[in-house]
Amino acid sequence: MVPTAPPTIKPAVNEPRVPNAKSAASAKAEDQGRGPPSPHELRLPAEAKVEAPAPPNPVHVGSAVVSIPASQAYSPFRTQAVVALTQKSVGVAIILSVLFGPLGMFYSTIFGALVMVVINIAAAVLTFGLGLCITWPVCILWAAVAAHVHNQRLLRRAA
Secondary structure (H helix, E strand, C coil), X not given: CCCCCCCEEECCCCCCCCCCCCXXXXXXXXXXXXXXXXXXXXXXXXXXXXXXXXCCCCEEECCEEXXXXXXXXXXXXXXXXXXXXXXXXXXXXXXXXHHHHHHHHHHCCHHHHHHHHHHHHHHHHHCCCCCHHHHHHHXXXXXXXXXXXHHHHHHHHHC
């Protein structure tokens, strides 16, 4: 993560700087016997101008890239979320679908696995199991293509 400088606050023109001046919220909190005000109670004067630093460079995490819009580059009240997406192994997708057929496809594609479960059940019932000789290799091929397409989509999104 690239460190960013906090925003600089410039006083309005013709307004003298007063050292150790307390904000209205701070004075109100002390008058009521509470401790210092929370960050949500602090308010900047309407005349103060806040300059946000330049937005940070995109953050590269694995194959995903996360960047923050310039309007949200620095804010003490916002948290940054980094979403890390991982690639799917084509080899693992093939091995799982060879061993478990349509159930192994759940690794690479949920929709494809559901479709092939229904087709395999129909093929097994209607052809007394001989239809699985055709549908099982289709499961293997679909799982490999789905894992590859998932990886390509991640690379395009990161670029």
